[in-house]
Amino acid sequence: xxxxxxxxxxxxxxxxxxxxxxxxxxxxxxxxxxxxxxxxxxxxxxxxxxxxxxxxxxxxxxxxxxxxxxxxxxxxxxxxxxxxxxxxxxxxxxxxxxxxxxxxxxxxxxxxxxxxxxxxxxxxxxxxxxxxxxxxxxxxxxxxxxxxxxxxxxxxxxxxxxxxxxxxxxxxxxxxxxxxxxxxxxxxxxxxxxxxxxxxxxxxxxxxxxxxxxxxxxxxxxxxxxxxxxxxxxxxxxxxxxxxxxxxxxxxxxxxxxxxxxxxxxxxxxxxxxxxxxxxxxxxxxxxxxxxxxxxxxxxxxxxxxxxxxxxxxxxxxxxxxxxxxxxxxxxxxxxxxxxxxxxxxxxxxxxxxxxxxxxxxxxxxxxxxxxxxxxxxxxxxxxxxxxxxxxxxxxxxxxx
Numbered sequence: 001x002x003x004x005x006x007x008x009x010x011x012x013x014x015x016x017x018x019x020x021x022x023x024x025x026x027x028x029x030x031x032x033x034x035x036x037x038x039x040x041x042x043x044x045x046x047x048x049x050x051x052x053x054x055x056x057x058x059x060x061x062x063x064x065x066x067x068x069x070x071x072x073x074x075x076x077x078x079x080x081x082x083x084x085x086x087x088x089x090x091x092x093x094x095x096x097x098x099x100x101x102x103x104x105x106x107x108x109x110x111x112x113x114x115x116x117x118x119x120x121x122x123x124x125x126x127x128x129x130x131x132x133x134x135x136x137x138x139x140x141x142x143x144x145x146x147x148x149x150x151x152x153x154x155x156x157x158x159x160x161x162x163x164x165x166x167x168x169x170x171x172x173x174x175x176x177x178x179x180x181x182x183x184x185x186x187x188x189x190x191x192x193x194x195x196x197x198x199x200x201x202x203x204x205x206x207x208x209x210x211x212x213x214x215x216x217x218x219x220x221x222x223x224x225x226x227x228x229x230x231x232x233x234x235x236x237x238x239x240x241x242x243x244x245x246x247x248x249x250x251x252x253x254x255x256x257x258x259x260x261x262x263x264x265x266x267x268x269x270x271x272x273x274x275x276x277x278x279x280x281x282x283x284x285x286x287x288x289x290x291x292x293x294x295x296x297x298x299x300x301x302x303x304x305x306x307x308x309x310x311x312x313x314x315x316x317x318x319x320x321x322x323x324x325x326x327x328x329x330x331x332x333x334x335x336x337x338x339x340x341x342x343x344x345x346x347x348x349x350x351x352x353x354x355x356x357x358x359x360x361x362x363x364x365x366x367x368x369x370x371x372x373x374x375x376x377x378x379x380x381x382x383x384x385x386x387x388x389x390x391x392x393x394x395x396x397x398x399x400x401x
Contacts, residue, residue, distance in 0.1 A: 118348030167238030175243025321385025
């Protein structure tokens, strides 16, 4: 039986290219070509007992079963070992780049950008995908604690992340973003076909390259997270399952929204006459009952999510602050069924170059400031983001009328 030191792994430095800190059952670095020797059952339990002091102190947090860890490690540890053969600085930065490409913040801000650009069918779809991605991916992380591989010395410490390991949100995002890319490609191809051959034209929803996109995105994001020592392969499998659920449920929510509001896909969500058109000059037509309901939800949901003992997610201020403006815009300005006179915005013009500049600039500022500014009360961050993005989005689209 080997002796484990009790130094908290949370205090270790970030990436160290020369690090050889592996699971305690390895007598050599993997760089020296050591042979993988599984932990005994007692040693495995001892690793976790040593690390229990690092688990979060929040209420309603349950430990990932050790017996399940024991079952999964025959699958997890060999793959971790293979992925962490690449420990140089190039693999480190490659993994960071891949991680940034599947960052969840992209889902937060994408609907805002698309609504600014007038791509309302895509923006509506991505709004529901973004909301579900944010909420569903956080539920297991909030209530189920699984030590990350580097925390229990089953991987080299290359990057610290002190949240729960299961499932891999990056892999979940890779599935959802792949689906979003496929949906976007189908939408524009369908639009082009209808423009050329009429409204009866149709294109295939599934094309040859789409499965390869999913496979590549999942493989790259899984490798990146395992290589950094912050996820197990089984976390990545969980991320794939979770991402698939988000896509299926998100598409179902969009279908419900179409029934309740009308679809922007076939332009039926837009005003066709002047008497139906919402603009700066006739905002008195706005559905103020819907406005009051949305305002109440925007007040209640962030408070409940951040108060103890719920304390749902440290990113709640950014999630709600970036996504709620898109939800409010869609339900207030692109939902004619909620009005007696079927009021809505008219069909937007094609996006101009300055639309891209404006939307991307505001989005980038929101992401950077939302992540960098640390205030005592997260509700301040929420209201700052929410009001800024709401004013920008509402004003921009109304100015196009």
